Structure formats: structure tokens, C-alpha cells
Amino acid sequence: MLEIVLVLVALFVIYYTHLLIKWKYPKINGVPVHLPPGSMGLPVIGETIQLLIPSYNSIDIHPFIRKRIQRYCGSIICRSNYCLVSTQGAVEVKSAISRMIFNFTAKVAFGYDLENSKGEKIENLPNFIKSLMSFPLNIPGTTFHKCMKDKDKMSNMVRHIIKERLINSPDERPGDFLDQALNDMASEKFLTEDFIAELSFGILFAAFESVSTTLTLAIKFLAENPLVLEELTVVNETLRLMNIPPGLLRKALKDINVKGYTIPAGWTIMLVTPIVHLNPETYKDPLKFNPWRWKDLDQVTLSKSFMPFGGGTRQCAGAEFSKVYMAAFLHVLVTKYRWSKVKGGRITRSPILLFPDGVHIKITSKRD
Numbered sequence: 453m454l455e456i457v458l459v460l461v462a463l464f465v466i467y468y469t470h471l472l473i474k475w476k477y478p479k480i481n482g483v484p485v486h487l488p489p490g491s492m493g494l495p496v497i498g499e500t501i502q503l504l505i506p507s508y509n510s511i512d513i514h515p516f517i518r519k520r521i522q523r524y525c526g527s528i529i530c531r532s533n534y535c536l537v538s539t540q541g542a543v544e545v546k547s548a549i550s551r552m553i554f555n556f557t558a559k560v561a562f563g564y565d566l567e568n569s570k571g572e573k574i575e576n577l578p579n580f581i582k583s584l585m586s587f588p589l590n591i592p593g594t595t596f597h598k599c600m601k602d603k604d605k606m607s608n609m610v611r612h613i614i615k616e617r618l619i620n621s622p623d624e625r626p627g628d629f630l631d632q633a634l635n636d637m638a639s640e641k642f643l644t645e646d647f648i649a650e651l652s653f654g655i656l657f658a659a660f661e662s663v664s665t666t667l668t669l670a671i672k673f674l675a676e677n678p679l680v681l682e683e684l685t686v687v688n689e690t691l692r693l694m695n696i697p698p699g700l701l702r703k704a705l706k707d708i709n710v711k712g713y714t715i716p717a718g719w720t721i722m723l724v725t726p727i728v729h730l731n732p733e734t735y736k737d738p739l740k741f742n743p744w745r746w747k748d749l750d751q752v753t754l755s756k757s758f759m760p761f762g763g764g765t766r767q768c769a770g771a772e773f774s775k776v777y778m779a780a781f782l783h784v785l786v787t788k789y790r791w792s793k794v795k796g797g798r799i800t801r802s803p804i805l806l807f808p809d810g811v812h813i814k815i816t817s818k819r820d
């Protein structure tokens with residue numbers, strides 16, 4: 453009996469050693485691959501236990517989603533209402549703006565009203581990002597588990613709204629993004645109630661986290677550099693300097709040769725856009741917040757050296773909406789309000805941008 457166990461253990465060790473060697477030193481048609489330099493880290497876990505790499509390549513629903521988001525964003529821009537709180541005390545900008553955008557997007561996308569909702573209250577979404585980048589181990593006690601629970605709470609809330617909508621006749625519905633998706637269920641096979649709930653959550657998340665982070669940064673930079681010019685140049689400079697996503701993810705569909713190195717098919721590649729945005733040959737003094745530089749940058753340079761919303765066919769579906777929304781927000785801020793930084797402003801990346809001490813401003817209406 454003992455011999456059999458020993459043989460099995462030996463076979464197990466040989467098999468996994470073989471897999472490990474194959475993974476560490478891959479071959480294509482029997483020829484060893486010259487991999488790009490760098491460490492492979494540990495099997496499965498890689499270099500870090502903190503980074504979860506999302507994949508966008510599930511089913512080919514992307515053109516559909518893109519079209520619907522763009523149509524929806526276009527229609528809501530004119531309904532935007534920027535409610536800035538005028539207060540004698542200090543406001544923590546990131547949470548205030550997150551909440552504002554969360555409420556606004558949830559309301560216009562699927563009719564969720566935070567104050568008057570009857571169902572489950574969603575209080576935690578603005579903190580969702582903190583637990584997003586975690587090792588995908590879904591057992592109680594892990595950050596990932598907490599993150600999934602928050603996401604489920606949100607998707608369930610949308611499911612509840614979907615059920616209510618489906619009871620009502622189509623002409624009683626508000627005609628928002630959710631209604632568009634429900635109407636499309638008849639023609640698009642992949643659109644199930646579950647899918648629409650997850651999609652609505654995804655849009656809410658994509659919109660509120662990225663926009664609120666950019667606006668918080670813009671306000672911080674403006675408070676530290678009070679001479680403002682055009683709002684759009686401030687938005688561009690903020691996106692350039694801080695690069696909200698740490699990079700773009702792509703999957704190699706076939707072996708790719710780059711400068712003598714092979715990236716094997718199936719590998720996930722991260723294009724680190726901050727490197728392009730901080731290239732001193734394009735952006736003089738690249739670490740300096742300088743909205744004025746945008747006056748002199750030509751279109752050709754920009755098309756190659758500015759990609760805060762990604763590029764190609766997978767470019768951000770909310771890019772135009774975000775630029776207009778943020779420029780309009782800053783316009784209202786600088787024309788109608790006075791504000792000054794009280795404390796905070798420290799930024800960390802892990803790998804998303806966080807404000808460990810917040811950005812606290814004192815804000816009052818110019819009419820007061």
C-alpha cells in the first residue's frame with residue numbers, strides 16, 4: 453500500500469514539475485520562446501496577490517453595448533444637473549462628487565432614487581472601488597467576497613426594478629437606458645434580465661468612479677493652481693497627468709514578435725499608457741500640471757500620444773459624454789462658486805488612484 457502511495461506522489465510531483473517547466477519556459481512548435489524580460493512570478497498568482505485582471509473578451513456583444521451607451525449618454529447630457537453643496541464647513545470632494553454622480557447616473561439610467569427608494573438601500577457603492585482590485589478568492593472574509601457581495605446587492609436592486617418595469621405596460625415606463633435594454637430583449641438573444649442587471653451595474657460603475665476621480669483631481673489641481681483657463685484643457689491635463697486607469701488590457705490572439713521577443717498567443721498584455729502621457733519629448737516638464745500646454749499641442753501628436761480613454765475599437769464608450777460632463781461641471785464650479793483647499797490631496801496608486809486623506813475644500817456660492 454505504502455509503495456502505491458509513494459508511486460502516486462512521485463507521479464504527481466513529476467507531472468506538476470513538468471507543467472511548471474512548460475509554463476516557465478514555453479515553446480512554440482518545439483522551439484523555445486524568447487519571452488519579454490521580467491519575472492513570471494508564481495504560477496496562477498503571478499507577481500502579486502493584489503491584482504485582478506479583467507477580461508473584456510467574453511461574447512461579441514460589445515458593438516451593441518457601445519451603441520446603446522452612446523445613445524443614452526447623448527440624451528442625458530442635456531438633463532444633467534450639477535448640484536454643488538454650498539456650505540460653511542469643508543466638503544470631502546471625492547465622496548461628495550461620487551455620491552452626486554452615483555445618484556445622477558442611477559436615476560437617469562434605471563430610475564433608482566437613493567432618497568426615495570423602497571427596496572434595498574445602496575450606500576456602499578462609492579466605496580466599491582477600494583475592494584475591486586483584489587485576488588479573486590470568493591470565500592467569506594476576503595476582500596473579493598465583500599466586493600462580490602456589494603456588486604450582487606446592486607445588481608439585485610436593478611433586478612427588482614426590472615421586475616417592476618416588466619409588470620407595467622411599455623407606455624408607462626420612463627424610456628431610460630433600462631427601458632431601451634428591456635425593449636431590445638425581443639430582438640437580441642443575449643439580453644436576459646440577469647445580463648441587463650449586470651450591465652446596468654457596469655455602466656453605473658464605469659461612469660461614477662472614473663468621472664468622480666477625474667473631477668476630484670481637477671479640483672485639487674485647480675485649488676493648487678488657481679489661474680484657470682478653458683475647462684476642457686483642464687480636463688485633458690488632469691487625464692494626462694493622472695491616467696485614471698493604470699493601463700489598457702489586451703489579449704494576444706496569436707504569437708506577436710516585438711523587438712526580437714515573443715509574446716505567446718493567449719497572454720494578457722498591459723499597455724501602460726502613463727508612459728506615453730509622461731513622455732518628456734511630447735510633454736515638456738511632464739509631471740507639472742500645466743493646462744496651457746494644450747494650446748500648442750497639434751492633432752497628430754494628440755492622436756498618438758494621448759489615450760486616456762483607450763484606443764481602437766474598444767475605446768471607452770463614455771468618452772465624449774465624460775469630457776462634456778466634466779467640462780460643464782468645472783464651468784459651473786469656476787463661474788458660480790468660490791472654493792479653497794482646506795486639507796488633504798495626497799494621491800496613491802494601488803493600482804487605481806486613491807485619496808488616502810481625501811481632498812477637503814471649503815466651497816461657497818459667489819452669490820453669497
Ligand code: HEM
Pocket residue numbers: 508514517518521525655658659660662663666691696697700701760761762763764765766767768769770771773774
Ligand atoms: C473620466 C472618465 C473615463 C475614463 C478615463 C474612462 C476610461 C476608459 C478606458 C481607458 C477604457 C478601456 C478602453 C480600451 O481598452 O481601449 C474604458 C472602457 C469603457 N468605458 Fe470608460 N472611462 C470613463 C468614463 C466612462 C463613462 C462615463 C462610461 C459610461 C457611461 C464608460 C463606459 C465604458 C465602457 C462601456 C467601456 C468598455 C468599452 C469596450 O470594451 O468597448 N466610461 N473607459
